[in-house]
Amino acid sequence: MNERDSEAVAAQLVAKGYSLAPAEGTADVVLLNTCSVRDAAEQKAIGKMHGLAAEVRRHRPNVVLGFMGCMAQSRGQALLDRLPDVDLVVGTQKFHRTAEYLDEIFSGKRNKICDVGEEEGSEATIREHILAGNARTRSVTAFVSIMQGCNQYCTFCIVPYTRGQERSRTIPDIVGECRELAARGVKEITLLGQIVTSYGKREIGVRDGRSAFVQLLEAVHEIEGLQRIRFTSPHPKGYGDDLVEAYGRLPKLCESAHIPVQSGSDRILKLMHRGYTRAGCLAIIQKLRRIQPRIGITTDIIVGFPGETENDFEATLSLAQEAEFDNAYIFKYSPRKDTPAATMPDQVPQEIKEERNQRLLNVVNEIGAGKYEAQVGKCVEILVEGPSRRNPARLQGRTRTNKIVVFEGSERQIGQLLDLKIHRTGSFTLYGDPAIVNLDIDNSLSQ
Numbered sequence: 001m002n003e004r005d006s007e008a009v010a011a012q013l014v015a016k017g018y019s020l021a022p023a024e025g026t027a028d029v030v031l032l033n034t035c036s037v038r039d040a041a042e043q044k045a046i047g048k049m050h051g052l053a054a055e056v057r058r059h060r061p062n063v064v065l066g067f068m069g070c071m072a073q074s075r076g077q078a079l080l081d082r083l084p085d086v087d088l089v090v091g092t093q094k095f096h097r098t099a100e101y102l103d104e105i106f107s108g109k110r111n112k113i114c115d116v117g118e119e120e121g122s123e124a125t126i127r128e129h130i131l132a133g134n135a136r137t138r139s140v141t142a143f144v145s146i147m148q149g150c151n152q153y154c155t156f157c158i159v160p161y162t163r164g165q166e167r168s169r170t171i172p173d174i175v176g177e178c179r180e181l182a183a184r185g186v187k188e189i190t191l192l193g194q195i196v197t198s199y200g201k202r203e204i205g206v207r208d209g210r211s212a213f214v215q216l217l218e219a220v221h222e223i224e225g226l227q228r229i230r231f232t233s234p235h236p237k238g239y240g241d242d243l244v245e246a247y248g249r250l251p252k253l254c255e256s257a258h259i260p261v262q263s264g265s266d267r268i269l270k271l272m273h274r275g276y277t278r279a280g281c282l283a284i285i286q287k288l289r290r291i292q293p294r295i296g297i298t299t300d301i302i303v304g305f306p307g308e309t310e311n312d313f314e315a316t317l318s319l320a321q322e323a324e325f326d327n328a329y330i331f332k333y334s335p336r337k338d339t340p341a342a343t344m345p346d347q348v349p350q351e352i353k354e355e356r357n358q359r360l361l362n363v364v365n366e367i368g369a370g371k372y373e374a375q376v377g378k379c380v381e382i383l384v385e386g387p388s389r390r391n392p393a394r395l396q397g398r399t400r401t402n403k404i405v406v407f408e409g410s411e412r413q414i415g416q417l418l419d420l421k422i423h424r425t426g427s428f429t430l431y432g433d434p435a436i437v438n439l440d441i442d443n444s445l446s447q
């Protein structure tokens, strides 16, 4: 989400005549897009700003320094008061005003600006993209923001306070943006939101037994040239039969589902205000595997939520074993100011959180490694995205089940769907050979 917001702000500035600086040391404007989901992320952003003020500002006093995003939203004016080098604070509903505020600062009209207000219609303002243009780095995947905010109020989460109430864009508006991206060469779109499965609940509602989110998937699916659709982040409650059934019916919808279970203990799920049970989650996973047996399923889990006993934690361990996730993102509970869980009794000591984190990691890593091992010798379809992050001499792509595959290839294959044979695995990475040359390559070779 933050990557996408940053891209939209950068695109807005480029449209106004700014250009992207190769490094912060040469930039005239440095904006840090911030996350509030854990305290460590906030401390990192503040530390980074201190560093920028000391380094960049010392040599180039007119550089504009600013914060945007969730921490900007929650701390607002306090950031200007605490960090005198900061000029601009832009909240989560004000990203589209960044260029205007920079103009005011550069022209001397205003010295410092903090805007963290609410703004009607702001959910539809994250729409401009910067797509890399050259053959080696061209963008073949893109994120599209479909909604902002969340009404779920999980007791550990700060998002409803930093991103506001759920607000959804219209289907034609989103489809228009996706269509433009497809015309510019994008092959895969990830629909984005804090809780995408709640998309359009109030604005659009259920039609013919299909939730607004499924209606949106169907509309995006119609776009010519687009080959793959993904979405993040959903809520387990949102995997109704209509969505499960869409996985069997919409071929562009990739066989990949993120189901953030958070805990395997019903008692803890209730304290978290998640609105589902362990059995409910397992039933969804079962239904998804019935309709798409090879589907890749990932999850988020919090360990050490207030009141979590050894028994509760063991329920999480056993859920991870039963669900057999392809991968799991595990977080040690981090109290967030003004959220109900921060003041709940029986906060779990840090060393117990660390220990549970490690035990759970061992379990999910072992299961994940087995899932990746099982791919060896198999043929998989990947969308070739570009140079591998670790070794740019190689290319990387993603399977429909959302696994990264690295292989030796040529630039010409970027943007193509390619069949690869997997010959080995690394840590949550597959390595393949284009042993089976697909039709697209045959055609391009003969031209």
Ligand code: SF4
Binding pocket: 150, 151, 152, 153, 154, 157, 158, 159, 160, 194, 195, 235
């Ligand atoms: S559903 Fe997700 S974004 Fe919304 S409050 Fe819960 S954890 Fe936060």
